Structures are given as C-alpha cells and as structure tokens.
Amino acid sequence: MIAEIGHFALILALVMALAAVALPSYGVYKSDVRLMRMGDRLVLGVLLMVVVAFAALTEAFIISDFSLRVVATNSHTAKPLLYKISGVWGNHEGSLLLWALILSLFGAAIAIRGQGLPLRFRARVISVQMAIITGFLLFMLFTSNPFDRLVPAAVEGGGLNPLLQDPGLAFHPPMLYLGYVGLSVTFSFAIAALLEKEVTPQWARWVRPWTLAAWVFLTGGLALGSWWAYYELGWGGWWFWDPVENAAFMPWLAATALLHSSIVVEKRDSLKSWTILLAIIAFSFSLLGTFLVRSGVITSVHAFATDPARGIFILAFLGLVIGGSLLLFALRAPMMKGGGLFKVISREGALVLNNILLSTFAAVVLIGTLYPLLVEAFDGSQISVGPPTFNFFTAVIMSPLVVALGIGPLLAWKRGQISKVTRWLLPALVVAAVVSIVVAWQFVGASLMTLLGLGLSVFLLVAVLGELAKKLRLGQSSRRSLAERLGSIKRASWGMSLAHGGLAIIILAVTVSEAWTSEKIVAVRPADQVDIAGYSFTFDGVEPFVGANFSAVQAQFQVMDDGKFLTRMHPQARLYHDPVMPTTEAAIYPMFSGDLYATIGDQMDDGRWRARLYFKPFISGLWLGSVMMMIGGLLSLSDRRLRVASGKHAGASKTQGIAS
Amino acid sequence: MRRFLPFIIFVSLIGLFIFGLSRQNSVEVRSVLIGKPAPSFALLPLQAGGHGLTNADLSNHDVSGGKPVLINFFASWCVPCRAEHENLMILAREKGIVIYGISYRDRPRDSLAFLDELGNPFTRMVIDGQGRTAIDWGVSGVPETFLVDADGIIRYRHWGPVVGDSLEKRLWPEIEAVLAEKRP
Known part of the structure; x- marks a missing residue:
C-alpha cells in the first residue's frame, strides 16, 4: 500500500513538474504575471510529492518489505538500521529518487530564496529546473521504477555490497549528489540568461552562491569518497583515477573554474560567454557522470547494474539537455559582448589563466576516461589509461596553476x-x-x-600568508x-585564503605521503615484532569476532613508539554472509605526523598470518586540506555581499532592465 | 563558427557513446587467458569419494576423450547460477557436453543441496573454497563458464549466466566451432 502511495506520488510529481515547465514559460511568452508566479507554487508541490515518494521507499527499506524488487535485491533483515537507510540510495533506482529529491529541493530553494530575482527571470529558471526533474521522473517511471513489486515476494533480501556498508559511504552519495544537483541551478540560471538574451554582472552575482554551495558539496563528496577508499579498501590508496571518480572530479574542476570566471563577469563585465559555457559544461559533466555509471559504457568498480534500455534513455536525455543547451549557446553567443577590458598582468588575467588551466585539466581527465572507448571504436583493441598517465598530467597542469594561484590574489584588478x-x-x-x-x-x-610538489605547496602556503x-x-x-x-x-576574502591554503596542504600531503610511506608486507606468528618507521609492532595473535552480518578474524598489534606504549590496533579480515564476500577492515591510528595503518590477511599453511603494515606520513593533510576548502567555501557563502545579492535588494533594482 | 564548437564536440561524443552502448552485448573484458593453457590448479572433490580436478586432467585425452569441456564456476548463494542451471542441464543431458563444476566460496553441503534440488549437470564437482583458483582464472564473479579444448587450451570465456539467448547465440556456436576442428 505504502509503495503504491509512493508510486502515485511520483506520477503526481511528474504531472506537476510538466505543468511547472509549461505554465511559467507560457507566462513569460504572454507576459502574464499570474502564470509566471504559478511556477513557485508548483515547485513546492513537486517537492512535497517527491518527499512522499522518498519517505515511502525509506519506509520499505526500514521494515524490509521484500515485495519490492529494489528492497529484495539490495537489503537484508540482518543489516544495521543505518545501512538499511543508506541502502535507499545505494542502488540505481533509489539513487535516482535521491537525485529527484535534491533537484526538487533546489527548485524549491530557488522559489523561496530567489524572491528577489526579477519575476520573468525566476520563471525561466524554474521552468528549466523543472524540465530537468521531468527527465529524471520519466526515467524513473519508465525504466527504473523503485516501487516495482516482486511477485512472489522474496523471503530474505540479497543484501547490500559489504564494501558499501560503511558510515563514510552512507553519506558520500548524498553529499556528491548535492554537489551535482547544485550545479543544475547554475545551469538553469545560464539557460534562463540565454533565453532572456542578457548576461549582466548582476547575473554573475546571482549564481555565485549556488555555484559556491554546489562546489562545497562536491568538495565534501570527493573527500568523503577518497577517505572511504583509504580506510575501507585496505590497501592504503585514496584515489585511483577510476572512471567514476573522474566523473565526479570533472564537475568539480568545471565548478572551480566557474567560481573564478564568474568573478571576472561580476567585476569587469567580461568573459561572459565563457562563463555561461562553463555553467553548461559543469552540469553536463554531472549528467555525464550519471550516464557513465549507469549505462555500462565504461566498466568501473562503481558501476550499477547495467541495462541497455536505461543507457539509451539517459543518452537521449543527455543529448536533449546538453545538446540543446550548447546549440542555444551557439545561437546566442554573439549577444554576449564583453564589456570591461583588462591587462594580461592583472587579477583578471590570473583568473583567466586559472580558467584555461582548470578546463585543460578537465579536458585531459575527460579524454583519459574516454580514451579506452575511443581506441576500441577505431581499432577494436582494449586498453586502459592508468594512474601514471593521469598523475603525469596532473603534475604538468597543477604546477603553473599553483604558481598563478600564489601570484594572482596579490595582483591589482585591471592593471597589475x-x-x-x-x-x-x-x-x-x-x-x-x-x-x-x-x-x-x-x-x-x-x-x-617530490621536490616539485614540496616546493609548490610551500610556495603557495607562504604566498597565501x-x-x-x-x-x-x-x-x-x-x-x-x-x-x-x-x-x-571580508569573509569572502578569508574564504579564498582558506581554500587556497587548503589546496597547498593537500598538495603537501600527497607529496609527502607518496614519497615517504613505509610499507612492510610480513608473515607473523604471535609475539613476532616488526619495526616500521621507528614504530615497533608486536603481533599478539588473532581471535574470532562476530558482527551483525559478518564474522571476522581480528588481529591485535601492540604498537610501541620509541619503547613507550602507543596503542593497540585491531585490523579485521571480515567475511560477510549475504552476499558472501570477504573484505578487509584496516586498523588506522591517525596522528598529525602520519597514520599507522595495519591490515590482516589470511593464514598461511605454516600457521603464520600475512599482514601489511604502513606508516603514511601526513596523510591526514588530505582531509585537513579538504575541510579547509569546504570551510573557505562556506565562509565565502556567508559573506554579506552575496546574501544581499541573492535576496531582494540587488534583484529589485535590476528588474526593469531585465524585464524590458 | 567557433561558437558551434562545443556543440560539435558534444555531438561527436554522443556518437562515441552510441558505439559504447551498441557494443553492450560484448561488454565483458576479453580474457587474457584465451588461447593459453589453463592455469595450474588442483582442487579437491566436493563430495567424499568423488574425483578431484587438476589442470593436467584438462589436457589429458584419456580424461576428456579428445573432446572439449566446459568449466563452470558456481555457488549455491548465487542467484544467476540458479537461472542458468537449466541451460547447463540441457548442455550436459541433450548435447552430451562434459561440464566440470567448480564450487566457488561455498560450503560443500550447500553446493550439494543446490545440485540435489536442481539436478546435476556436472561430470566432476570440485571445490574452490578460498576462491584462489577463480582468481587465477580471472573470474570476476559467479557464474562464469570457460570452454577448454581437448588440449587444455582455454578457447572462450562466457561472462555471467548462460541465460536467454546467450546459450544459442554465444556459447553454443563457440562449442560447435571447437567441436568442428576435431572432426577431420
């Protein structure tokens, strides 16, 4: 019953979303204020319905209603509550529903927070936003309905991939989606501006908070993802240039570029068509990521169950949204003439350089990700592009970027x-x-x-100071x-310093941890002692350990630092029951100077246990730097100048100009 | 014209994606083992008194009778294995193909109960409890089926369950091709 309510709510949401596309657009065409205002109400209706659907699905997961196909394939009664709930979005159908939920949340946020925007413009933005959500609702209802019944109902669920049963991953997708979808707002603003044939410095000020919010979420999502990889996958890595990681990284790069280029639009009324293009591209990357994960076009560890019908649907949707907006861009580009001029050596110049480098970076990641597909298309051979290639290009592009980052903020505007x-x-x-x-x-x-990385990060850190x-x-x-x-x-200025400093810390952490990680793979018997980077590990043996839905072998290591007791570490080798899958649970002892990291393997024939021990210096800098970036973004977001800009004050003064 | 550039690039990307989707049916990664001898292994029988299996058995004409065999990785906890089982029965009973079943990361008791329930298409059943052999064979998940010719050379890898038209369209033509080589 509840599932049917959810299903019905989705259909209602679709109807209202369609109305919210059509009515405000027609209102703009007829200059009918009442119709244009309808958008605001309808958006709230869509939000309500999607919330109902989401609640219905969550309820089905909590009570383990195995008459729903999605629940039966992805959940299990023995799963802890947190993972039952995170199971809602840990699968294809549910994650689409989460997309729709966040899309409608942002839609409602525009309707409420954007009351200061000119009505015509707001109506345009809302109808674009609702067009996107319509696509998602159609996709769900026609190819991936989360409320599909399973007849006969299953007795027990198939379980969630144990690797995904983890607090870090419970929050990684929602965070990332908030970022992806946040970019949809920037996209809607860009399309609305193209439709209205006008891009003003005011426009740049309106979109900035939305871009910033999306950027903060993306940063957080990426950081959570790599943190998860670091402690859950059990081999001490944290970034693998996997296609899906790349798919999340590209929108981040584009959003970062957009944040910087919109400053130039705001200050100098220049770089307009480029900024609009970036806004389109940033969201296109988000959609592309979704497409790559779900269509099976590229094979990846993150891939959801793939289905060609879905792939074709998303591709058509992608073609319509991205192709349509790029075509609109091409047609309207001549209307976006730049205003202010500036010298090459100036703050604006540095921002332009930043944009060139960031977009080159995004292009390189895109090409690297699609290259295997490209090669296969032309000569049928299968290749893969590995981390060494990506790492090389990252170093080549990041080096001038960091130098520009150090110098840029010091330069004067216009003429430095x-x-x-x-x-x-x-x-x-x-x-x-x-x-x-x-x-x-x-x-x-x-x-x-190593020297390059150290030099650059230290340079940037001191330049920020x-x-x-x-x-x-x-x-x-x-x-x-x-x-x-x-x-x-100004707070925005503190935000900039923090974010730039955060990047410096991240580069430092990457460099130091890559260069000076100590690693030992050993086979140990109880009471054996292993020394690594000045710490001595004593193996105390193993004992069985039983979790809610797994059993494990838990090892104990006693760690001494310079003869003094430091800590005990308990890595586990787990075997999950449903589905049967072995995983490693690393034990990590984080310190500012670095992390001690231990994993336990299996027992060898002679009774010794395999173990991996690492000391990873300053790896915590990765998370520290990411948090600094996020706080920087939030500080900038809280800057009074921006709040005013997104609210009544700034909008009202410009209404006439835009509406004419 | 320059302003159309993003659009043109995107259209060519779409072309690439259409290719990517159309190749969906052969999305599995081609095994590097194809055309090579089976990796060495020695597995114990699933059932007391049964035959074990080693890589030497695969190239031994006295064991195989000079005919190709299928190696099927399965498990009782794997739902797709259940789905493909019917086709394995057809291959074994009607086509007379020798299939060796390797029970992957499963309790022997459960594997046997699974075969009791659905019928046993396997000439030999062995157990790979730790999944070591599966790793050597590059198995990415169960079920997976390998076609090995009479000389112990891996000829084809069927990724995922043999369901729907994949027996008729994919696996059987490969078997026939290998069978045909031996006739002259």
Whole structure:
C-alpha cells in the first residue's frame, strides 16, 4: 500500500513538474504575471510529492518489505538500521529518487530564496529546473521504477555490497549528489540568461552562491569518497583515477573554474560567454557522470547494474539537455559582448589563466576516461589509461596553476604590476627554494616530483600568508590597530585564503605521503615484532569476532613508539554472509605526523598470518586540506555581499532592465 | 563558427557513446587467458569419494576423450547460477557436453543441496573454497563458464549466466566451432 502511495506520488510529481515547465514559460511568452508566479507554487508541490515518494521507499527499506524488487535485491533483515537507510540510495533506482529529491529541493530553494530575482527571470529558471526533474521522473517511471513489486515476494533480501556498508559511504552519495544537483541551478540560471538574451554582472552575482554551495558539496563528496577508499579498501590508496571518480572530479574542476570566471563577469563585465559555457559544461559533466555509471559504457568498480534500455534513455536525455543547451549557446553567443577590458598582468588575467588551466585539466581527465572507448571504436583493441598517465598530467597542469594561484590574489584588478607584488612574493619564493634544497640534500633519493610538489605547496602556503599580510598592511604604519584591520577583511576574502591554503596542504600531503610511506608486507606468528618507521609492532595473535552480518578474524598489534606504549590496533579480515564476500577492515591510528595503518590477511599453511603494515606520513593533510576548502567555501557563502545579492535588494533594482 | 564548437564536440561524443552502448552485448573484458593453457590448479572433490580436478586432467585425452569441456564456476548463494542451471542441464543431458563444476566460496553441503534440488549437470564437482583458483582464472564473479579444448587450451570465456539467448547465440556456436576442428 505504502509503495503504491509512493508510486502515485511520483506520477503526481511528474504531472506537476510538466505543468511547472509549461505554465511559467507560457507566462513569460504572454507576459502574464499570474502564470509566471504559478511556477513557485508548483515547485513546492513537486517537492512535497517527491518527499512522499522518498519517505515511502525509506519506509520499505526500514521494515524490509521484500515485495519490492529494489528492497529484495539490495537489503537484508540482518543489516544495521543505518545501512538499511543508506541502502535507499545505494542502488540505481533509489539513487535516482535521491537525485529527484535534491533537484526538487533546489527548485524549491530557488522559489523561496530567489524572491528577489526579477519575476520573468525566476520563471525561466524554474521552468528549466523543472524540465530537468521531468527527465529524471520519466526515467524513473519508465525504466527504473523503485516501487516495482516482486511477485512472489522474496523471503530474505540479497543484501547490500559489504564494501558499501560503511558510515563514510552512507553519506558520500548524498553529499556528491548535492554537489551535482547544485550545479543544475547554475545551469538553469545560464539557460534562463540565454533565453532572456542578457548576461549582466548582476547575473554573475546571482549564481555565485549556488555555484559556491554546489562546489562545497562536491568538495565534501570527493573527500568523503577518497577517505572511504583509504580506510575501507585496505590497501592504503585514496584515489585511483577510476572512471567514476573522474566523473565526479570533472564537475568539480568545471565548478572551480566557474567560481573564478564568474568573478571576472561580476567585476569587469567580461568573459561572459565563457562563463555561461562553463555553467553548461559543469552540469553536463554531472549528467555525464550519471550516464557513465549507469549505462555500462565504461566498466568501473562503481558501476550499477547495467541495462541497455536505461543507457539509451539517459543518452537521449543527455543529448536533449546538453545538446540543446550548447546549440542555444551557439545561437546566442554573439549577444554576449564583453564589456570591461583588462591587462594580461592583472587579477583578471590570473583568473583567466586559472580558467584555461582548470578546463585543460578537465579536458585531459575527460579524454583519459574516454580514451579506452575511443581506441576500441577505431581499432577494436582494449586498453586502459592508468594512474601514471593521469598523475603525469596532473603534475604538468597543477604546477603553473599553483604558481598563478600564489601570484594572482596579490595582483591589482585591471592593471597589475609584477614589480609591486615581489615584496609579498619574495618570502614564498625563498622558503620554497630553501625547503626544496634542504630536502634534496638530506634525502638523496628524493625524486624530482617530490621536490616539485614540496616546493609548490610551500610556495603557495607562504604566498597565501603573504597575501593576508598585504591585506593587513603588516609592516606599514597605520592608524588602525591590528584587530581592526583583521576585522576589516571580508569573509569572502578569508574564504579564498582558506581554500587556497587548503589546496597547498593537500598538495603537501600527497607529496609527502607518496614519497615517504613505509610499507612492510610480513608473515607473523604471535609475539613476532616488526619495526616500521621507528614504530615497533608486536603481533599478539588473532581471535574470532562476530558482527551483525559478518564474522571476522581480528588481529591485535601492540604498537610501541620509541619503547613507550602507543596503542593497540585491531585490523579485521571480515567475511560477510549475504552476499558472501570477504573484505578487509584496516586498523588506522591517525596522528598529525602520519597514520599507522595495519591490515590482516589470511593464514598461511605454516600457521603464520600475512599482514601489511604502513606508516603514511601526513596523510591526514588530505582531509585537513579538504575541510579547509569546504570551510573557505562556506565562509565565502556567508559573506554579506552575496546574501544581499541573492535576496531582494540587488534583484529589485535590476528588474526593469531585465524585464524590458 | 567557433561558437558551434562545443556543440560539435558534444555531438561527436554522443556518437562515441552510441558505439559504447551498441557494443553492450560484448561488454565483458576479453580474457587474457584465451588461447593459453589453463592455469595450474588442483582442487579437491566436493563430495567424499568423488574425483578431484587438476589442470593436467584438462589436457589429458584419456580424461576428456579428445573432446572439449566446459568449466563452470558456481555457488549455491548465487542467484544467476540458479537461472542458468537449466541451460547447463540441457548442455550436459541433450548435447552430451562434459561440464566440470567448480564450487566457488561455498560450503560443500550447500553446493550439494543446490545440485540435489536442481539436478546435476556436472561430470566432476570440485571445490574452490578460498576462491584462489577463480582468481587465477580471472573470474570476476559467479557464474562464469570457460570452454577448454581437448588440449587444455582455454578457447572462450562466457561472462555471467548462460541465460536467454546467450546459450544459442554465444556459447553454443563457440562449442560447435571447437567441436568442428576435431572432426577431420
């Protein structure tokens, strides 16, 4: 019964979404205020219905209603409650419903938060947003209905992939989807602007908070994903350039570029068509990611069950949405003439360079991901593009990007001079050089990549501090106290420094952990001792361990640091029951200087146990840097200037201009 | 014209994706083992008193009778295995193909109960409890079926269950081709 309510709610949502596409658009055409306003109400109706559907599916998962196909294939009565709930979106159908839920949430957010936008413009944005949700609802209802009944009902469920039964992964998809879907708002704003034939600096100010929010979520989603890979997959890696990781990384790159290029639109009324294109591309990457995961076009560990019918549907949808918007872009591009001019050496110039490099990066990732398919299309051979290729290009592109990142914020708007910023840049250059030289001298084996990574990250870190010092006018006489000067720095500016600093920390963490990880694969008997990076591990033996839906062998290691007791670590080798699947549960002891990481394997014929022990220096910098980036984004989002811009104040003044 | 560039690039991408979708039926990764001798293994029988199986048996004409055999990785907990079982029975009973079943990561008791319930198409049943042999064979999941010729060379790998038209359209033509070689 409840499932039927959910199914019916989905159908109602579809009807309302269709109305919300048609009525406001017709209203704009007829200049009918009442029709244009209808959009706002309908969006809330769609949201309500999708919430009902989502609640119905969640209920089915919680009570393990195995008469629903999705629940029967993906859940199990013995699963802990948290994973029953995360099971709602841990499958193809449910994750689509989550997409729809978030899409309608953002739609409602536009209707409510965007009251300050000109009515015509808001009606356009809402109808585009609802067109996207219509596509998702159609997809669900016709090819992947989460409320399909299973006759006869199953007695027990098939279970959720044990690797996915993990708190980190319970929240990774919703976070990532918030990011993907957040970009749909930017997309809708871009299409609305194209339809209205006008892109103003005002427009850039309207979209900025949405882009920022999406960017923060994407950053969080990617960080959670790699954190999960790090502690769950049990081999100490955290990023694998897997097609689906790439699919999530490309929107992030595009969103990052968009964040920066929209600043130029806002400040200089320039770079307009590029920014619109980026807004389209960023969301296209999100859709592309969904397509790649679900169609089986590219094989990946993340792939959902694939079905050609679904693939064709998504492809058609993709063609319509992306193809249509790119065509619209091409037709309207001549109307977007740039206004303000600026010199190459200027803040704007640095932002343009940043955009060129970020989009090159995104293009490289795209080509790398699709290259195997391309090769197969032309000569039928199967190849794969591995991490070394991606890592190489990352280094090549990131290096100039980091340099631009260090210098850019110091340059003046419009017309900058290198000579004026050298005093703030010099410390960064000196420190980076000293660090690289000392490391090259101390660690003879250090590779060029290591030195480059260290030099760049240290340079960026000090340059970020230098930029703060410049804003604070450190070393210059000023009437105001330091506290006053600290207070005068805008939140958006703190946000920038934090985010840039976060990137520096991430690069540092990648470099240091790649270069100086100590790893030992050993076979141990109880009381055996293994030394690694100054820590000594004593193996205390194994004992059986029983979890809710798995049994495990749990090992105990006693870790001493310099003869003093530090901790006990308990890695497990688990065997899940439904479906039967062995997994490793690494034991991790995080410290600021680095993580101790232990996994236990199987027993050898002579009774010894295989174990892997690592010391990964400064790996926590990865998460620290990601969190800094997110906080930076949030700070920037909370900047008063932006809140005003998305609200009544700024919108009202411009209404006439746009509506005419 | 430059403004149409993003659109044109996208259209060619769509072309690429259509290719990707159309090749769906052969989406499985071609096994690197094809044309090579079966990797070495020695597995114990599933049932007390039964025959074990080693890679040497596969190339031994006295065991195979000079005919190709199928190696089927299965498990009682695997639902697709249940689905393909009927086709395995047809192959064994009607076509007279020798099939060796390798029970993958399963309790022997459960595997035997599974075969009791659905019928036993296997000439020999052996157990790969730890899944080591499956790893050597590059099995990505059960069920998976390999066609091995009389000389112990792996000729074809059938990825996933033999259901629907995949017996008629994919697996059987491969078997026939190998059978045909031996006739002259």
